[in-house]
Amino acid sequence: MNTLPFRKLIIAIAMAACFFLMPMASVAEPVQPEFKLDCAMRAPHHVRVGNPVPLTFDLHNRGDKAVAVLMRNTPFEGFLSQYLTIVGPRGRLDYGGAMVKRGPAGAGEYLRIRAHTKRTRTINIGAVYAFDTPGKYRIQFTGNLQDVTLQKGPSLPDELRPQTLTCAEIVIDIVPGKV
Amino acid sequence: MLIRMLLASALVSASLVSFAAPVSRFNYLSVSIAPADPATRADRDVAVDVVFTNTGDTPISVVKWFMPDGEPEGDLFLLSRNGEAVPYVGPVIKRAAPTAHDMITLQPGESLTRTAELSGLYDLSQSGVYTIQYGVASAHVFGQPRSGRLGNRVSPDLTTQFDADDSARLTTVFSNETSKFIEGRKDSSSIASVLQKTPSALETILTQSIAYSGRCSASQQSAIVSAASAAQTMANGAVNYLNGTPKASARYTTWFGTFSTANWNEVKGHYVNIKTELDSKPVVYDCSCKKSYYAYVYPTQPYKIYLCNAFWTAPLTGTDSKGGTIIHESSHFNVNAGTQDYAYGQTAAKSLAISNPSQARFNADSHEYFAENTPALQ
Numbered sequence: 001m002n003t004l005p006f007r008k009l010i011i012a013i014a015m016a017a018c019f020f021l022m023p024m025a026s027v028a029e030p031v032q033p034e035f036k037l038d039c040a041m042r043a044p045h046h047v048r049v050g051n052p053v054p055l056t057f058d059l060h061n062r063g064d065k066a067v068a069v070l071m072r073n074t075p076f077e078g079f080l081s082q083y084l085t086i087v088g089p090r091g092r093l094d095y096g097g098a099m100v101k102r103g104p105a106g107a108g109e110y111l112r113i114r115a116h117t118k119r120t121r122t123i124n125i126g127a128v129y130a131f132d133t134p135g136k137y138r139i140q141f142t143g144n145l146q147d148v149t150l151q152k153g154p155s156l157p158d159e160l161r162p163q164t165l166t167c168a169e170i171v172i173d174i175v176p177g178k179v
Numbered sequence: 180m181l182i183r184m185l186l187a188s189a190l191v192s193a194s195l196v197s198f199a200a201p202v203s204r205f206n207y208l209s210v211s212i213a214p215a216d217p218a219t220r221a222d223r224d225v226a227v228d229v230v231f232t233n234t235g236d237t238p239i240s241v242v243k244w245f246m247p248d249g250e251p252e253g254d255l256f257l258l259s260r261n262g263e264a265v266p267y268v269g270p271v272i273k274r275a276a277p278t279a280h281d282m283i284t285l286q287p288g289e290s291l292t293r294t295a296e297l298s299g300l301y302d303l304s305q306s307g308v309y310t311i312q313y314g315v316a317s318a319h320v321f322g323q324p325r326s327g328r329l330g331n332r333v334s335p336d337l338t339t340q341f342d343a344d345d346s347a348r349l350t351t352v353f354s355n356e357t358s359k360f361i362e363g364r365k366d367s368s369s370i371a372s373v374l375q376k377t378p379s380a381l382e383t384i385l386t387q388s389i390a391y392s393g394r395c396s397a398s399q400q401s402a403i404v405s406a407a408s409a410a411q412t413m414a415n416g417a418v419n420y421l422n423g424t425p426k427a428s429a430r431y432t433t434w435f436g437t438f439s440t441a442n443w444n445e446v447k448g449h450y451v452n453i454k455t456e457l458d459s460k461p462v463v464y465d466c467s468c469k470k471s472y473y474a475y476v477y478p479t480q481p482y483k484i485y486l487c488n489a490f491w492t493a494p495l496t497g498t499d500s501k502g503g504t505i506i507h508e509s510s511h512f513n514v515n516a517g518t519q520d521y522a523y524g525q526t527a528a529k530s531l532a533i534s535n536p537s538q539a540r541f542n543a544d545s546h547e548y549f550a551e552n553t554p555a556l557q
Contacts, residue, residue, distance in 0.1 A: 073520060080475070081520045099511040100475040101504055101543065102523060103489055144521065157524045 035148045036062035037069070039167040041141060048177030049134060053126035061113040068110040070147035072102070075121045076111050079128050083143025086125075089135030097128035105147065105154045134176045141167040207235035210354035212313050215294065218360040222401045225297040225361055229313055229354065233285035240282040245315050245352070247295035256297065257314045260307045268302050298364060298397040306363040313354035320352055364397060388460070393467030393485070402491065402501065403464045407457065409495050409502025410509070413550040414454040421447035430556035433529060434549040436536025446540055449516035450550070453509045456482055473504045481512040497553045498525060507547040518543040
């Protein structure tokens with residue numbers, strides 16, 4: 001049986017497929033920079049009822065390039081969103097801060113972190129959570145990074161690169177004492 | 180009240196001493212007032228133009244909060260209607276003693292015109308001809324401390340008097356009087372004028388309880404009524420849609436991701452709560468925010484919504500609209516849905532629905548976009 005025409009047909013189809021698929025393959029593979037960011041929270045082990053409850057938040061850039069991080073939904077912007085989940089002796093605490101609807105991010109909302117450095121912010125979470133009962137309080141970071149970029153200006157709304165951020169949970173012991 | 184009594188007595192004494200001889204320490208500040216228009220409809224701001232002129236030959240430093248500039252500065256005017264004093268209902272502002280940064284200096288002959296917006300500051304609920312006069316009494320009107328008895332003055336144009344009380348060093352400054360017709364703000368004629376512009380607001384006004392704080396102007400109040408009505412329509416639309424047969428529809432999955440009947444019902448519960456708020460709860464809209472945000476709330480404090488700059492320029496309906504902003508903010512209240520802001524904007528909200536549906540079901544913008552439904556999905 002002469003199979004040559006059939007082979008030629010297969011080869012032609014394969015070549016055509018390569019011709020059309022090769023450019024598509026190169027476009028479909030975005031270069032995803034690997035942002036090596038991690039966080040840590042610190043707080044005093046014991047805080048008296050009624051005293052400020054300072055929480056220090058560290059954001060480390062473990063990568064080799066400087067990055068800009070949108071500060072929304074993190075402690076770096078203060079209390080404009082709810083990025084902590086706190087569970088105390090009486091259950092989950094209500095967040096008493098603001099929730100803000102915003103438009104596209106501006107340049108001033110980004111935090112630049114140089115390679116292999118960290119940025120730190122300390123906030124008084126006692127201002128927006130009621131630590132009014134003695135006992136242990138578990139604090140989890142439940143925010144996220146809504147955009148991480150290598151560029152200096154803000155990303156366009158369609159070009160945001162969100163990234164999850166996991167911090168180890170911490171525990172604060174609220175102890176009785178003078179208010 | 181005390182200040183108003185002092186102002187009233189000062190007005191009487193000024194009429195008796197208008198020809199008092201000048202003394203060595205003498206400041207001339209002429210204040211004149213004119214209405215921006217002779218009559219004001221209920222849905223319009225009540226604006227008056229106030230002109231401050233230094234008619235003396237030395238510079239005058241005036242504490243800036245006695246010069247209205249669009250922000251609430253306190254009780255700077257005397258209003259009356261049919262001879263009856265009109266009460267001040269605006270904010271009472273506690274201030275520290277003025278510093279050099281709080282002064283505005285007028286050079287000899289220099290004038291400064293400021294436009295003051297009075298609706299929201301005075302009880303303008305009744306229609307009628309209002310007499311309006313600028314009048315303040317304070318120990319801190321002028322920047323430099325003054326010593327010695329000043330006596331009573333009348334500036335050359337007879338529009339301003341200065342009166343220093345020996346014990347309190349109280350200075351009073353008055354302008355001329357002007358009159359204008361003002362249509363009552365909260366009576367039936369006010370509602371009628373709003374309805375002329377937005378007939379669909381009828382149901383809102385009849386069933387909703389809307390209150391204002393933070394000195395909402397008449398035009399802002401009108402915008403809020405329309406926005407609340409639009410939000411009500413959106414909430415009704417969302418509830419009606421979700422009352423249908425649960426299914427993996429494009430509209431649901433685009434904004435909330437993976438379909439299940441339980442997920443569908445969870446989201447439906449959120450909109451039922453939001454609809455209840457907009458239909459029958461006392462919602463307070465606050466206009467004091469001057470930030471670039473659309474709006475904000477405190478989730479533990481239903482149902483007060485703080486409206487910011489981006490809200491006023493947003494379209495009434497559609498993507499990131501006034502109506503949608505109210506849906507967004509209402510979803511934050513813990514009693515409604517207790518949503519978070521995991522992602523802002525349509526693109527990010529769509530991505531969230533794919534990557535994390537459980538967060539999407541508690542994301543405020545996802546609720547807003549589902550309710551706005553622009554472009555429309557089935």
